Amino acid sequence: MVLCMKLYDVYIDEEKCIGCGNCIVCCPEIDLEEIESGYLTKMELKNGIIAIKKKFCTGCGNCLKFCPRNAITIR
Amino acid sequence: MIVTDVVCPFCGCLCDDLVIEVDNNEIKTVRNACRLGASKFLKHKKNRKKKPIIKENGEKKEVDFDYAIDKAVKLLKNSTRCLLYGFSSTSNEAIEYGVKIAELLRGYIDNTSTVCHGPSVVSYQTVGYPSCTLGDVKNRADLIIYWGCNPLNAHPRHLSRYTLYPRGLFTERGFLDRKLIVIDVRETDTAKIATKFLRIEPNKDYELVSAMRSILNGLDIQQDTIAGIKRDEIYEIVDMMKSCRYGVLFFGMGLTQTYGRDRTIDNAISLVIDLNRYTKFSIMMMRGHYNVTGSNQVFAWLSGFPYAVDFTRGYPRYNPGETSAVDVLSNKEVDSALIIAADPVSNFPKEAIRHLLSIPYINVDPFYNLSSKYAKIYIPTKIVGVEVEGTAYRMDNIPIRLRKVIENEDLPSDEEVLKEIYERLIEDEIVIKERYSI
């Protein structure tokens, strides 16, 4: 039997995110090496980016629950 | 160039896993930091000056470092009583020279804990401080309590690095293995993610702590609500505390600065001591500025007292409320001041600011802030942890060496400025003879 699971993309609103890292450390699926930059966050002078944008999110909702700023949307 | 293992010189968490990309002595990206920490690196050029500024005959002018330090030494030498204040955002090495200057001049010296965790410091001298390191919390704690603090705003990575989420030796499943209790007067961001949130009435912390201790000591609670919290909820929380394997109580200004002050903290520490009859429990202050813990440590190892030290009699005395910065200023007991890495003009009570603005003072700070604006002599310095190395203490009293990320040839460090002031004062034998009546 093949178990088919829908995978999601995670989007972070850069304006709202404070870079606390909660969404990354609470994620059961995340593997830092597989995140775009390999780090928790990446910030530049003009824009702050928290680096999770992934194709293997199972939609467990942990990160949504623990983000203090409601900066995350999962599509 | 990539600089790894950089320590963030912003809050008491002192996160030491930052990775910074530097190109041509410019900071390009900061990785792993929260927004607060990252901005300290990325915006390090904001509000900086390249030369000291002196106010003479009502006019401000830029001068060179030698002249500014000379003027500062003259000002301190000719004053009867000076106050040294600040030290929470500089290195231990600079603080050491601060204490030496205060002793030499027979002045007062105080750090910023006088307006934040001062009462907590007084308490742990009274009843002890059953604490632990953040490493212990990460590896062992299964119950985290935040009382009167909101780390998600003030110490954003505290939960993800040390308390709620990390997977430790005995907490392998991270947040699944832990419970979080938040006690606060309002529903903060941290409270929103808590397992249990207790909204306490303002200034009623002492009552709640006493109620918890009563239950622990086998007494029954008669009232329906205490401090705005239902009786059953208090029993539930005490049960959670008793039944955990390792609990840690983190407390902030919301507990320290409420009615009762050091007495409330005495009581909270005693609660933790009581809890140790049932399980392992620790308590820790949430320190704000990155090296305010270090200023307590260095003051204590050099003078025996952690803050509000009075050298006016030639030996160290300590009586917070009388010898603390706000009080010596409000009582007009000093006629000059040396402010290092702090901004008292923007956060002291009105009475203290009024006197500070009426006396000539020197400000040594990397950033040109409100206190620098009104200083007679302003001396800019390098930012510790960005432009110069130094040692700082994390909130759990662990010393950590801060790294240098970029070069800044134009400015001296806080340590160099204070060392120079100290050495020039020492050279002046008249000062020592006069002050110590040799």
Ligand code: SF4
């Ligand atoms: S929803 Fe769950 S799996 Fe997806 S990113 Fe958030 S924590 Fe990870």
Ligand code: SF4
């Ligand atoms: S939890 Fe929210 S605020 Fe924190 S790093 Fe993730 S997106 Fe940003």
Ligand code: SF4
């Ligand atoms: S939590 Fe504090 S020490 Fe850590 S990166 Fe943020 S500001 Fe810096």
